[in-house]
Amino acid sequence: MNKGVILSIDDDHDLQTVVTEYLQTDGYKVLNAYDAESAIKDVSAIKPDVILLDLVLPDGEGLTLLPQLKAVTSSGVIVVSGKSDTTEKIICLEMGADDYITKPFEMRELSARIKAVLRRTHEQTPQNTKSTETPKDEIIEFGEWVLDRAQYQVLDKGGQSLNFTTGEFKLLEALIEAPNRALTRDHLFDLTRDGNFDSYDRSIDIQIARIRKKLDNNDVIKTVRGVGYMYTPPK
Amino acid sequence: MNKGVILSIDDDHDLQTVVTEYLQTDGYKVLNAYDAESAIKDVSAIKPDVILLDLVLPDGEGLTLLPQLKAVTSSGVIVVSGKSDTTEKIICLEMGADDYITKPFEMRELSARIKAVLRRTHEQTPQNTKSTETPKDEIIEFGEWVLDRAQYQVLDKGGQSLNFTTGEFKLLEALIEAPNRALTRDHLFDLTRDGNFDSYDRSIDIQIARIRKKLDNNDVIKTVRGVGYMYTPPK
DNA sequence: ATGCTTTGTTACAAATCAGAAACAAAGTTT
């Protein structure tokens, strides 16, 4: 079985080995590149289905490689980065990356993401049905607001931006993705940031308060005492 | 808070001690096993949420234990190994391990991985005590009421919330999950809170009384004299 | 019945929880 061709561009040979072996047993053909120059060559030669791009490359910034790659091929690109920095993530996604994964990651997660990217990139090109269809909702409307995932923004229906910070955005997104379900602070913490949650941490509470304020103190986010918070679709 | 039950299978008693103490202060219940035989017994008896499996065990290879464990339970398994060998790691993951950690490791890392595994395994099987019923038993109807686990609420059939506190909710949930079975106060205490139950503690009684009141003094919760309480499905 | 034990009820006190505000720390931009 060949599920697809993957080009892994990474300076870190150990990681390369692990990733390659795993993905091969998982049914993919895997090719390796260790620097930008050979990567570009490989890409135009073989047109892989998915490209794994580590941002730390020997011959310069991997970030500059991203647009070059997108120029030569329509492959899906998953950026691999050591930083779990959200702004970098956004930059990458804006530059055309299809997904973003931070080290250290688990092979299964990588595999799942590859599968997802493959599905998305292949959905766009099978015949000409309707190219307007998006696999995942980029925009979620709720009440008088709109959550725009493409731009990481929350807007009111007039199109006015509500100046959500990234942290606030992610938290709201996490809540909205599980409507009518009470999520613990611990869980919300997990979903929106790295690190460990300890029970005296009130930061989620604060952020909820800030979100509520920006949403005009509407009660879309209910507090579930002793548990956490819950989003309830308005109207 | 009880975040979950962990079974640590390890020959190395010193490591066991350190790990156990740390995880307990971290909010988990931790059980120990020192060889394959007792491990299997323990697993089928208690169905832990996560299993820590050290590959070096006295009575043979721990690796052969892995599939046996997966056969008896759906617990997440984290393999602990002295070798940082990648192929071994892959083998473990292919055999069904959910994660892999190499010695020496930091407690915080272990904790983070446990949390991640818990999250994943619980996403797959959300509270599946009865595996024969619907996979998502988020809502349990009983008599004229509904127990909604997603929202941590008890409602009447009209959809009106009965304002259960989280403590009351958990207690009712514990009872309902074991219908027609008398549960001791001790057990109920264990199921719903942390700390030690002492025999003069009447708090369970009080909470039962409050639940009954909110359920309109119906007799869904029967008292079993000298033992504790029992939920009997109405109608 | 008569004690004795167990459970239910009530009132009250203690503990816990979440919101708000003010402030501090960290990260960005200029």
Next chain:
DNA sequence: AAACTTTGTTTCTGATTTGTAACAAAGCAT
């Protein structure tokens, strides 16, 4: 470096939740 943004900490406060104590009621045995 200075100004600004974003995020987290601390403290205070009111409200809810929970536990304790005392007593009443019910169950059980003789």
